[in-house]
Structures are given as structure tokens and as C-alpha cells.
Amino acid sequence: MLRAITMVLMLLLSKVCKLDSLKADLQQGVTLNNVQMKFAPETSAEVGSRITLTCSVNIVAASSLTSQISYLFYKGPGSDVLLNSTVSSEQRSQVTIESARASHTGYYSCVVKVGNKAAKSEVSHLDVAGKLQTPRITIHPLKVIMGSQIELRCEAVEEVPPLEFIFYKYKKGQPSPVGDKTVTSRNSVTHTLKVTEATDQAYSCKIKGRSLETSSNCSEIVGITVQDPFSRHAFTIEPKNGIHEGDKLTITCTVRMSSLITSQMKPQLMILKGVTLMKRNYSLEIKYSKVASSKDTGNYSCIAMWNQTSKSIQKQVIVADSTQGTVASIKTLVTALLLGACTIHPD
Structure with a gap:
């Protein structure tokens, strides 16, 4: 029984293959002649006018395959844009432009396909007089x-x-x-x-x-x-009224972000002395603190960076030597004593 079913299937498959082969042979007998593209009105029109594009062909065939004729309408000298495609049994097909624009000016062509055969018309130029739309x-x-x-x-x-x-x-x-x-x-x-x-x-x-x-x-x-991504950018150095050796030096770099920023990504803040990085963090504020010495004298920068945008503030720090302060105090005291000794009081 299984063998009989197999034989029937093989017979049916053979017939299908023969039909496909016959169809291919018939398609080889199709000839496409004189494919043409025409306009109505011919070659020129005004903006807003109605234009009909007609693609026609003369088909010689030994079969009824001409009931499936494909028409493809193209715009552009190199068939840049496919405007329309239709299937018809007639040896001509039309596409209508209801209201022409100035940009309809250009080159047009059409391609006719029957089975595996195709033929293309020559390129024809259409001119539509008028202005382009303001974009x-x-x-x-x-x-x-x-x-x-x-x-x-x-x-x-x-x-x-x-x-x-x-x-x-x-x-x-x-x-x-x-x-x-x-x-x-x-x-x-x-x-x-x-x-x-x-x-x-x-x-x-x-x-x-x-x-x-x-x-x-x-x-x-x-x-x-x-x-600016930074609505506020501040750089403070304490103490504010002069820094001496032994004082606690505190440098603070602060930013406030624009209200337009919805991202949770924090800015990168850096405190530098010259080109030396002293502190860095992703935050809205960073602080750098230490006991001041004369070596801390120099130029400091507060740099804020966010999404490849940066802003910088610079300030100079001067740390006075503690011995200079002591000498200055002694000089002031001596001067005051000498002035007091030289003062003559009347009897």
C-alpha cells in the first residue's frame, strides 16, 4: 500500500514539473516591442493641472500569459523613484497625477514585465511650470x-x-x-x-x-x-581673611545643574593645583581640606564637566610663613614702644 502511494506522489510531482517546464517554454515565446511613455498634456503643464502618464507596449505571445502584464512607472533619469506599479491584461496602463507640482518636472520611464521577460521605454521629460512649495x-x-x-x-x-x-x-x-x-x-x-x-x-x-x-x-x-548645564558654579577658599601656616585650608567646588536636565547623571568635579589633580568626584560638591603650609601657595582651579561641556574657575592661594607673621608682630610692638618713649608730656 505504501509503495502504491509513493508511486502516485511521484507521478503527480512529475506532472507538476512538466507544467512548470511548459510554462517556461511559453514565456520564452513572449516578445515585448515598442515600449513607450507618453504624457497628456504633452511634455509641459502648469502647477495644479491634471496629467496622465501612459505606458504602452506591443506584445507578441504564443500563450495566454499576457493576462498578467506588470507595469512599473519610474521618475528620474536613472529610475530613481518608483511612482506606481500595476498589473493588467491590456497592452497599456495609465497613472494620473491629479494636481501637478513643480517637483513633478523631470524624467520619466516605464518598465513592462511578462513572466521573466522585461522591456523598458526611453526616458521622456515632463515640464511643470510653477513654484515649489515653501518647506x-x-x-x-x-x-x-x-x-x-x-x-x-x-x-x-x-x-x-x-x-x-x-x-x-x-x-x-x-x-x-x-x-x-x-x-x-x-x-x-x-x-x-x-x-x-x-x-x-x-x-x-x-x-x-x-x-x-x-x-x-x-x-x-x-x-x-x-x-548652560550649570546654573551656578562656585569656588570658595577658607579662611577668607588671610591664610597662615598651621591654619585649616578648605577649598570647596560647587555646582547647581540647569532645571532642563532630567538625567540623573552627576557632573564630574575636579580641584587642581596648577595641573596637579588634588581631588575628583561625580557630585554636586567636593571639598579638599588640609593643614596649610607655605608649599600650598599657588593657583587652584575648580572644574565642572558634564556631557563633554566644561566650566572652570581659578583662584590664587597665598599661605603666609608663620615666622613672617611673628617678625611682623615684634616690629609692630617695638615701633609702638619707641613712639611711646619719645612722646613729651607738658608739665
Whole structure:
């Protein structure tokens, strides 16, 4: 019984293989001739007008496989963007642009596929007279901490890619490009910037069609607010009224972070004497204490670092020699005694 079932399955598999082989042979008999792309109205139109793209082909076939004809409509000289794809039994297919935009200007072509055969039309140029849409720029976030990032997004939802996007920054009202021009097969693009102390605070963008000589108007200018991550930075040295050998020297470095910072990451604080690190910690405050000696005289720095942003305060510490203080006291006492001895009192 098992042997009989196996024989039946092998017979069915053989028939399926023969059908696939026959189908392939029939497809080899398909010839695609004279694939053409045409526009209505022909070659030129106005913004807002209705345009019909027609792809036609002359098919010679020895089978009924022509009931499955695939049409692919492309925009761009190198078939950059697939506009539409349809399947039909007719030897022509159409795509309608209901309201043409200036960015519809460009080169178009179509590809016809039947089975494993394909043929492409020549590239045809369409010109749509009119202005490009003024794009819209958005920035996130608008309030940003120095050392963080912002994302610029430029979009022109009514225009058809491929499009060229250009971002601009403004300094004293004068625009200059941000980064390189970006060409994309979408109608929006984003650009990320690291915010530093030198980062400009006003931006806009504009677009250009790949096949157009003119550009759109610039978008509105959008500004950002850049805040220092440290809302307060203090550096104190005690005693404040002169330091002598034997005194307790206390150096305190303190910061307070901006209210915009939601991260729990603490800043790194450092106390340095010259270039020598005296103390370091991830905290909002650090202290360095010791018994003062004349060797502690020098320049000290309080450095705060957060997310690659740093701020520094410097102060000079002078520790007086204790013997100098004793000598000065003796000189003062002697001077006072001599002045008292030389004073003549009247009778």
C-alpha cells in the first residue's frame, strides 16, 4: 500500500514539473516591442493641472500569459523613484497625477514585465511650470542644554521626490549652509547637530527638485534657546581673611545643574593645583581640606564637566610663613614702644 502511494506522489510531482517546464517554454515565446511613455498634456503643464502618464507596449505571445502584464512607472533619469506599479491584461496602463507640482518636472520611464521577460521605454521629460512649495522646518527640542543634540527636520509634503534639501544657519541675520546638501527619495529629511557654545541659534531650510534650476523660498526661521548645564558654579577658599601656616585650608567646588536636565547623571568635579589633580568626584560638591603650609601657595582651579561641556574657575592661594607673621608682630610692638618713649608730656 505504501509503495502504491509513493508511486502516485511521484507521478503527480512529475506532472507538476512538466507544467512548470511548459510554462517556461511559453514565456520564452513572449516578445515585448515598442515600449513607450507618453504624457497628456504633452511634455509641459502648469502647477495644479491634471496629467496622465501612459505606458504602452506591443506584445507578441504564443500563450495566454499576457493576462498578467506588470507595469512599473519610474521618475528620474536613472529610475530613481518608483511612482506606481500595476498589473493588467491590456497592452497599456495609465497613472494620473491629479494636481501637478513643480517637483513633478523631470524624467520619466516605464518598465513592462511578462513572466521573466522585461522591456523598458526611453526616458521622456515632463515640464511643470510653477513654484515649489515653501518647506516647513521643525526643531526638537527648542530649549536645549549645551552638550546635547538637536534634530532639524525639513519637509515639503506636497512635492514629489527625489528632492534636494538644504539647511541654513543664521548669524547676525546672514544665512550660511549647514552641512552638505541632502538628496533623498522622500519628501522630508532630518539633520542632527551637537550643541556647543559656538552653535548658532536660528535655522531655516529650502528645497530644490533634481530636474529644476530654481529653488523654493526658504522656510520660516526657527530659533532655539541654548542653556548652560550649570546654573551656578562656585569656588570658595577658607579662611577668607588671610591664610597662615598651621591654619585649616578648605577649598570647596560647587555646582547647581540647569532645571532642563532630567538625567540623573552627576557632573564630574575636579580641584587642581596648577595641573596637579588634588581631588575628583561625580557630585554636586567636593571639598579638599588640609593643614596649610607655605608649599600650598599657588593657583587652584575648580572644574565642572558634564556631557563633554566644561566650566572652570581659578583662584590664587597665598599661605603666609608663620615666622613672617611673628617678625611682623615684634616690629609692630617695638615701633609702638619707641613712639611711646619719645612722646613729651607738658608739665
